[in-house]
Each structure stands twice: as C-alpha cells, then as structure tokens.
Amino acid sequence: MKTSYREALRAALREALQDDPRVFLMGEDVGRYGGSYAVSKGFLEEFGPERIRDAPLSELGFVGAGIGAALGGMRPIVEVMTVNFSLLALDQIVNTASALRHMSGGQFSVPLVIRMASGAGRQLAAQHSHSLECWYAHIPGIKVLAPATVEDARGMLAPALADPDPVIIFEHAQLYNLEGESNHVAPVDISAARVRRTGSDVSLITYGGSLPKALQAAELLAGMGIDAEVVDLRVLRPLDSQSIVASVRKTHRAVVVDEGWRSGSLAAEVMARIVEQAFFDLDAPPARVCSEEVPMPYARHLEEAALPQAAKIVAAARAVMGK
Amino acid sequence: MKTSYREALRAALREALQDDPRVFLMGEDVGRYGGSYAVSKGFLEEFGPERIRDAPLSELGFVGAGIGAALGGMRPIVEVMTVNFSLLALDQIVNTASALRHMSGGQFSVPLVIRMASGAGRQLAAQHSHSLECWYAHIPGIKVLAPATVEDARGMLAPALADPDPVIIFEHAQLYNLEGESNHVAPVDISAARVRRTGSDVSLITYGGSLPKALQAAELLAGMGIDAEVVDLRVLRPLDSQSIVASVRKTHRAVVVDEGWRSGSLAAEVMARIVEQAFFDLDAPPARVCSEEVPMPYARHLEEAALPQAAKIVAAARAVMGK
C-alpha cells in the first residue's frame, strides 16, 4: 500500500494509543494545533485531552514529566517539536532518563519514547536546522532510532514502546512528505541496519534524511558504472557494527553520509568502527560527506551548499574509487 | 617555578581581572564560597562582588547573561561549576553564543569565556562524572580548550579572553592538584597541539585528564622497549589535524586516549582524521582507549574499570605494535 511517512507515523501512533491505555502523547501543540508537522491532527478529538496532552513551552519540564510518568507505570510518548528545542531538555535526558536504571542498581527502568523532528533543508536558518543525532548516539542507557523509510516510520514505534528503556526517535523534517510502500504486518526490528540497495563497489553508509540522497547518488553512480551499496543505519545507538563491517568487507570501500557537522559527527564514529574492525579489508581510506561546519545559513543556495547532496556523495564515491 | 594547576588558574584569573576592567567572573559560588574547586578563593575580597559575581542556580540564565554582557562590551568569564550542569545551558551556548555572529551576518561577535570542570575519577557517580568535550567540539562558532598542564592552565586564559569568539575551557577535575613547572612569560598559543613526549614507535594522542595517564603509559612502554610519542591535543576545536598527522606519519601507529564514552567520542573524530589524511602511512589500524559505555558507577573499583587507565593504554599500544 502506498502511503506517506507522515501517514505512517500517524497510523503507528493511533495504533499505540488504541492498543495500550498506558500510552499517551505529550508535547507542544500536539493537540489543538494538530502537531507542528500535522502528525497528530485529529487525535485530540479521537483520544481526548488527557492522552493528547498539549504542554506549555517547558521542554525541560515536560520531558522530565515524561520520565516520571514512565516510572509511574505509563508509556508516554513525548514529542519535542524539534531537536533544536531538545537542547533545553538534555539534562533530563542525560542525567535522569539514561542514568536512572544504572544509578538505582537496576531497580528502575524508564520506558519512555521521545520523538523529535530533526535536520535542515527548509531554510529555517541557524537555530532551527540542527542534526544532533550524534550527541544522542553518545549516551549510554538510551536507544536512538532514525526511521528513513515509510516502513520504518510505521513499524518502529511499537517496538520502541515495548522497549523497557528510553528510546529517542528522530524524524527528519524533510521526510514527512516522502511517499513509499508500507506493507505493515508486524513491528520492524529495531536492532539492525539494513541494506537499501545492494552493490559491490562501494558502501554508502547513511541514515535519516540523507538516505534519499544516498540512493539518488547510487543511481547516478550506476550510470557511471559504479555499483554502490547503500546501508541505512536505522539504529544509531547501539550502532550495528556487524552490518557496517559486512558491507565494507564486500565492497572494500566506504563513504559515510551524515547531515551532522563534520567534526565529531556520527560519520566519524562509523569510520572509526570500520578501521577498527575492517582495516585490512579496505582498498581505500573511508571518506565522509557531512554538513559544512557553519551554522545553517538562511539563503537557499548557501543552505544547499552547506548540506550533503547527491553530487557531493557521487564525487566522494568516485574519489574513493580512484575515479 | 613549581606551582599547581589550581594556582596557575588563579594567577591567570587574577591577572585578567587586574589587567582589564571589562573582565569579570560570574558563576555559582565563585565568590563567598571561594569557588567549588577553590580556584577563586579570596577574589571576592580582592575584586569585589560586582566582578566576582555569585550567581543563583540558573545555569541557562547566567550563561545567557554572560553572552549578553559580552555583546554589551564586557569580557565575562562564566564559570559553570562542572560540565554536568552545563547541559542546562547548552541551548544558550549552541543557539546563541556560537550562532550569533553568523546569524547576524558578521555584525556581532561574542567575546565570552566559559570555564568548567569536567571528568570523573572521584567517585561522584553517574550525574557528576561527565566528559562531554566531544559535544562541544562539534559546534561551529566556538573554540574549545583543554589545558592539561600547569603551563596551559596559566597561559590559556589570556588568549581565550583576547579571542573575539566564545571560548570554552575544560579543566579536568583531577588536574587541580597537579604540580608542575610554569615559566610563564607570555600567553601560550591556543591553536596547536603539542608533543609532550617524543617517540618513534606509536603515537598516543590525548587531552585533558588523560594526558598524565598517557605519559605514565609511555613510561611503562619504554620499559618494554616501545618508544611512544605523546600528543596533547590542547585545542579540541578546531582540532589541529596537522600535528596529529605529523606524529602518525612518523610513528605509523596511533592510539587515541579519551575519557569520553567510546561511541561518538572525540577519539572517533581523531581516528577519522587520521584515516582521511594519513591512511597510507599507517602500519596498523588506529586504536582507541575510551571510557566504557556505562553511566559512571560510584564504587571505586568499578569507576576505575570504566575509565581509561595507563594499563589499558599500554595494552592498546602493544596491540597496535603487534606485541
């Protein structure tokens, strides 16, 4: 069945709300406004204000309240409108949600799901264009997911809610209108990366909003006689090293594509794992295509220049191929 | 002259306060308490409460106020007691301090210095033991320093204050009592890494609180016939790739030592740069010694096991040497 990423998220949320009375959705403008990306439009009428809970502008407060509610037996889905505002809530995520189980010697788990939009591409400028997946992927005690397909948008929520620990879900803002197949039957796996295109010459390893660009680059490369494999990480913490290494062992070449700023990017971690685990399989140094290290400019042509693009991926892939 | 890291910081702060009336120190308990690490003890009496400004527990507020004061012509030194509490202030640092110059098209620079203690090793458990240098090193628009020697503790503040952009200084909590030489004459350079021990067999690349451990490991390695070079990064953003690469070109082997959690560590970035720029100079895959991916446990033996230690560095160095 063809559907959109947004519709897939909606279907997953509705199902979760219908199936488990402990589930509720809380965040800024999830209710009366209908969700800032229209993901929860109509839910207020369907599930009522207790379960579709509009929160005041208090990111630290309502994320912390989500943690408390999870401890108290509920299964909250907290929507932090965008990753940009999640900076205000990081203390609760790092110092409470992710540490609580360990600090309590295993007594308290925090079955919390946090959803947030991330990424650039809509000319929203420096404060509204962050990709900070790499920061979250650094924190022990949580899991981090990045659905990049309609299927994952549909299937990742249920296992995230079933997970006893905090799960952060990044929805790239450029994907909401993505159309694709969703033959949803069961929840998808949330432990492994997935090969989205098989190839033999070079591995393009990516996630989230960069997946469509990597796939587009692979098509362009095919036209140049280069057969690229595209690996969608899907799960950013814990990273699925095995799948990464398996692909690189096959292709012997890797380009990591990541919308985060280059220095200290998640791409660096992927490269580190590749050299740690598959150094002698490499025919060329792994390369990366990341965002330029500049706060995101507003002007469209500058934003485009700052972000990873298919053309840059093609160039990087050709370079590692020595072409 | 022999002095301590703490005394060196004190001397640098006093000098700054004496030399420039625009400089003031603001933070929790910098005044009457004397600084939580006794760095500003006695300053209140010497410089008065306007310039040694005790702030309420409002990390977001007073870090933001520091940004505003910098915009207003002052040269604030904001002390965030520890990096752990800086999570509450990250929004102001990322979305204002580091982005303002760019967002304003170059009109407003933010000449702000933020100091904070970081790191583990004193059994302070999960919420008080963070090493998040890597997060800060990811942000364009700021500079990040990690003085690891008495000389740098003495010499980095003046150039940081002279810098027109925000500079974050990480003081590792385990270093305050470090004794060392300080032949302070002029401000030190804050753009380059420095080789703390020359060697030819393997490069141990590190920063901050891990430097003493790396030097200790180098001594142990020497006893085993392995001649390690120790590179102190000093400047975590922008990273001095050139010095890193120069050392690796010489030794052909690298072990990166970093107290941050392994996944998404600054060590990953250093490894990425090495493979990007010196892949064909490597005789072995670069390795890293980081913290285990666990919120810091309280019990001493577990904390020790979680942190990088000289013995682990030695083992990693021997492994990359094939010994």
Place this chain on the structure above:
Amino acid sequence: MNASAVPYDKPFALRLLKDMLRIRRMEEEAAELYGAGKIRGFLHLYIGEEAVAVGALHALQPDDAIVATYREHGHALVRGVSMNAIMAEMFGKQEGCSRGRGGSMHLFDAATRFYGGNAIVGGGLPLAVGLALADQLSPEGISYGAQHRRRVTACFFGDGAVAEGAFHESMNLAALWRLPVLFCCENNLYAMGTSLARSESQTDLCAKAAAYKVETLKVDGMDVVAVHDATRIGIAHVRDKGGPFFIEFQTFRFRAHSMYDPELYRDKAEVEAWKQRGPLHSYSARLKAQGMLTEDEFLACDAEAQAEVDASIAYAEAGAWEPVEDLMRDVLTPVGGTTS
C-alpha cells in the same frame, strides 16, 4: 475603541500612524512574496500587533538596546533598520541586514543596537539580562550625552515564553541584581495553538512578574497611545531606579502563527472580534475624530508606506546572492575583525 484624545503633537502622532502602516503594508506584501516563493523558511507576521512595537520603541533612546523574537519585522523597522535591508534579508540577499544568513527570524542591526531576532522561545531573555548587566557594570551604561542616565535594554517576548525556565531565571537575575531591563511581554493569548489558559496556571502575567518583586503594568496593546505611555512609565522607572520593569501588552495576532499554521485552534469569531479593535483602524479613527487627520492625509500616509514597500521589494529583487565560495564566512571572527 478608546475615544480619549491623542495627547501628542501632530508630527509625532502621524509618526506612530505611519510606522504602523509601514509594518502592515510590508508584512502584507511579505505574505504574498511567501506565497510566490520569494521568501522562505518560517515567516511570522505581526499583523494586528503593530501598536506594541510602534508605541514601545518610540519611547526608547538611540543608545538603548532591543532584543526581540522571530516575530520581529515590526520592531526592526521601527527601530530604524531600513525596509530595504529587512526585505533583502527575507529574500536571502547579501544586502539584507544579516547578509541573508538570518532570514525573517534573525534580523540584526548593530547600528541601532538591535540584537535580533531569536527563534528559540525565551532565548532572548537571558541575553537581555546580560546586555543590561554590561550597562550596569560599564561607564557607557550610565552616562549618555550630556545627561547622566541609564541605558535600557528592552526585551520583547510572547506569552508562551513565560512558561519557559529561561523566563524565570532571567526575571530573577534582573530583579536580584537590579538590572535595567524593560520586559515587554506581547501577550497575544496564543503560543502557536496553545492558549494562555492552557499554558499557565496563573494567567495574570503581571502577577507572575510581581512574584519576582518586579514592578508591572498591564496595558491595552491595541492602543498605540496606551502602549507608548506605559512604556514611558516603564522606561522612566528603569532609568531612575535601575531595576527592571515588566509590561504586559494585551494584543492579538490577526494572522496564523506562521505560514504553515492551519489555525485549527481558534474560532474565526474570536479573530473577528479582535479585528474590530485593530490598532490602525482605531487609532486613525481617533486622530480623525480630534481633527488631527483627514482621510486624504491617511491615504497619503498609506501610499507612502506602500511606495516604500514597493521600493524595498525592487531593492531586494535587485540584490545579489552571496557567492557560494563565501559559505564559511562569519563562523568565527577574522583576526583583526570587528567585535561589538
């Protein structure tokens, strides 16, 4: 509509009218240009709230500082940023007041001490506290020209920002340290789709501010005269006493929150009722009633505003795209470069 006489001389009375018209016409065109794809990103219109920026900013001196939000076109314009520079910024051209790097949400202007343009709700509050702290600590802050008087930092923010921790910490710091901040709360009753009653347990925002021992005034934000007078009182308080002052401007936005907002959360009737109290309409009626304005004069003012808007669009259209090679510019300050 408040029918009391406008107590200003004609030039100033018309200045207020003209500035409200300039904002209104500029933003109406901006909305069109958004539809045409010339302006992108988020665009938050101030239409309906013009009396606040106009009345308040005309009470400030040139050396005072302003901190605003993403809904700041009007503030920038009244403060003295040229419409050309604002329009070019929204187009993303290098002639923009932020070189096209900031866009609608990040208008900045060093010359008029206009410190943005902040897209983080509540994000400007600590900044304003710090600017005022600099003024308290430095000699420029208390002497200006011949007179000795304090500089003021005026910080604009919405009702939604009041729920943020940043509001709390900033109010306390400003009050505790007695800093010269004028807190200007633009209470338009909604934060995106969330009405004040669903975001605050205490909806009297002056009562909230008073809990920090900050003095307050609540004023009809649809009435430019009331706004101006209240702001003058607030400013005088700050200059005399040094400490902060809080004004709640009761206002309303006539348009959607941003160009993405389907406005599901409020009735057309509510919007219509507020439009009856529209600041342009009510103020020009008052001026006419007291014989200070003729319909011809009004039309002339309006035509002048529209001409300025048209010119600014032409200016923005003719502006240049910054070269892509300059992408990495203004991340750090060049050595020997400008600092504020």
Place this chain on the structure above:
Amino acid sequence: MNASAVPYDKPFALRLLKDMLRIRRMEEEAAELYGAGKIRGFLHLYIGEEAVAVGALHALQPDDAIVATYREHGHALVRGVSMNAIMAEMFGKQEGCSRGRGGSMHLFDAATRFYGGNAIVGGGLPLAVGLALADQLSPEGISYGAQHRRRVTACFFGDGAVAEGAFHESMNLAALWRLPVLFCCENNLYAMGTSLARSESQTDLCAKAAAYKVETLKVDGMDVVAVHDATRIGIAHVRDKGGPFFIEFQTFRFRAHSMYDPELYRDKAEVEAWKQRGPLHSYSARLKAQGMLTEDEFLACDAEAQAEVDASIAYAEAGAWEPVEDLMRDVLTPVGGTTS
C-alpha cells in the same frame, strides 16, 4: 523553642524521636567513615534538618512516592530503606540499596517508592510531576486499599533549587494540570555558599509558589511536630483537591555543605544560634517537659540508634564488591527483565 504539648500518643511521639536519632547517629558515623576513606565521592549531611524528613515522611502512606536530593540519607531511612542498605551503598558494596552504583547521592528503593537521590539541583522536580501525572492518569493513582483516595508524590528540594528553570516549569505544570504533588522545600538558607538573599529577589518562597496559584504553608522546620502537622495538612489538601501543595520548611544545616566545603561564607555565630534550636534537643526537652520521656528512655533510644548504626557499619564492611566483570550491568534492561 516551642513549648506547646506534643499532641501524639507515646509510641508515635517516640517514633519521631527515634528516627531523628537514627539519622543523626548514622550521619555522624558517616562523617567519620568519610574521613577514614570508607565512604567517598560527595557526602552531604542532613544533620540539623532531621525534623523535616522525619515529620514529613511520617505523614505519607506506603503507596505514596518520594523524590529527594543528594542530601537524602534521612529521607531514605525514614521511608523504610534499611540502614544496612544505606550504609552499604555509601561503602560502594553490592548489598547497597543501589548495588553500590549510586553512592550517597543516589539512594533508591523500589519497594518503598523512593525515587532517589538526585545530584542535579532541581532535577527531581520534573520527575515528581511525572509520577503524579501517572497517578492522575492511571487507576492505581486514585484507589488504594478499601478507600478511594489519591496517591501523593512528595518532592524534596532545597532553597537553591527555586532559582532553577526546572522549579518554574514544574510548579506550573503541576498547578496547571492539578497534579497530586507535595512540594517540600527545605529552606536551609544556603545553597552551598550562596545565601537565599543572594539568590532570590523574592526571599519569601511561599510567595513564589503562590504565584503559580499553588497553596502554601511556611513552617518551622526545626520542630518535628510543626513539620508533621503541616505535612498532614498539605497531604490532605492534595488528596482531597488533587492539585499540588507547597510547604516551606525553615531549617538549617549544622554541618558544611559537603565534606569539601571550608564554610567561608557564614559565621560560626549563625550556626551556633541555629544549633540552639536543634530539632533533637528541642523535641526531647518538650517530651520530657510533658512527662512523655525520661532521660533513661532517651538514652535507651539513643543507644538503640547507635547500635543500629554499628550493625550497619559491620554489615557494610562485610559486604562484597561487585565483580568487575559485571561493570556493564544495568545500563539497559535485560530482555525479559524488570521494569518499574
């Protein structure tokens, strides 16, 4: 000293005394053990403030929840966490209530709904709001045993926390959503070295809480009877009305902030004056005055407390270090493992 009669039966009156003694003696030994290197990290003593935890927690029911700070030994003990488990935790032994992973600042106990032990000032406040939200939303929250009544979440925090944004956001959420939270502010006049007057523009903390439309009580935190009575009033309010309640306990810590604190910021005389009002001393004098306690009984209680402390130290000493191989335990929940 308040000389009014203690209005409780003897067993309960002595229970309060004994619990204060248990905290006092446990912490005095903890200070010694810190000096001896048996306890490490940060150790924050509650000595002087015992009446607050004892009076307040005895007003709660077993199914209520507690959220505390890093100064929480007393709260954990009175709540029913065994002294053995607390002492072992401070030693870092696996018999500790948090398996030695948490230490002094992170005591936890699922059995008594004791949710820590939080070393981030203000960090527990949003958590308490969430626990109360869960109670409001779920059936367990409103029915217990035979009676239908609301569960309460009691959240302890210091005067210093009031300046944090977390306080503001949490008070508003609790009040806005009418959540069953009892906010217990332990105002000991200092946050490390920062006195309340240097941290708040409004030092009347009840006035601050009232600004969120939360009802409040201010009470002498050195008087265990006053504390208990006030807490009962607060709890009753929360159970009946559903909404939050705020109590300011006016108290004082007799010791330094932590074992690192040189106490440069306050006079010995100030500390001495508060010691005259010490909760143990004043309460036992009252009990004696009304013939409820003899000196022999007091000494017996004290000896009993001391014996419990001695036993807990022996227990902790005899405890085991968790195997280093288990380092990575309890980062994530094992599949099929426990969740709260």
